Amino acid sequence: MMSSIYITHEVVEMSDLPPIGQEPDWRAQAISKLQRYGLRVVNPIDWAIPLGEEPEGVEKRVRRALDLIDQCDALLANLHRSNHGTAMEIFYAHRRGKMVTVVGNSPFSPWVVSHSQARFADVDPALNYLIAEGLRTDVLNWTLQFESQLTERYEQYPPSGEPDYQFFGAELPVLIFAPHATGYFREGEFCEPEIFTGALAAGIHRAAGCHSLISSYCLAADPCRYLETPMIRALADVVKSGQIGFVMLVLGMSWHEANGFVLEAAGPDADVVSDLANRLKLKLSVLGDVASRENEEDLQLLNFIANNLSVPVIGLRVHRRFRMPRLQPEAFILLNDVLSDFAQEIGVELLRSAS
16 A cells, blocks of 8 residues: 655755744645545655755765655655755655655656656645545555455355355445355356455445445355355345345456456336446446346346345446456456446435435
């Protein structure tokens, strides 16, 4: 996670700081805003190098600043009053692979352009950019950690008395259902888990504030094929309790399948189902090809949710290339964003219609 940011400006003297009671300088504003979003800020004000300091002290302070840049993930530089030290820190941070963001007057020097990832005229949009990048990186790291824990249970049955699924409750009346997050058995044959579908469902819950239900241990019977399973009973209980107005089933597709996504939809109201499917298809189309077709293996579950539980349901199959957060992080993060936005949008609409 991008958790620490080094901020730098011109040489700081105590006379540069605003008197107590006046507006804080840009550093104080940056520190306050970044820390509110969980980002750690390293402010070199305490070891700024006063003009005229002895060479021994200068060398020690420079080494301290470079060590702190090494420990950080990003650097934010204010170039409205730049100096040689700021330029050297930008150069050093870029060469060390840090994300460099600068604030200053355009046009920027070619040296600044080639040694920074983002440039802004004002501090506030630069802070928003760093916060967004930090949160997106957090999504990726959280996903990898979640799936890593799930990996240990891919082929393991739950301990006696424990369920083979995990439910994450929330406020919005939308449920993201990932029944193949772990291995499962269908007609006596073991089937491999559809990796990162569970992490995706749990991540949508985390981002959108909707419910999610995922398999957390190896399943003795595939919930998509066999409806008399503990996981399906849990699904039915939460829907019948009135907490759910829409279900999205998240499944995987293998490498040899051509489409990026495949949608299957059902529900008690055909117009509502068609509208939901079209809206999701439109959002996903910016990421890849979207097809609509029925899959006999999942049709029984979709019909059960639509007819027996009386809620609209969309089955979403996601191609393997969108479930590779280590090798294709941007594709995974974009999919997480699209599905989270869709789930939140539908959830808010359901809440409003119920009030």
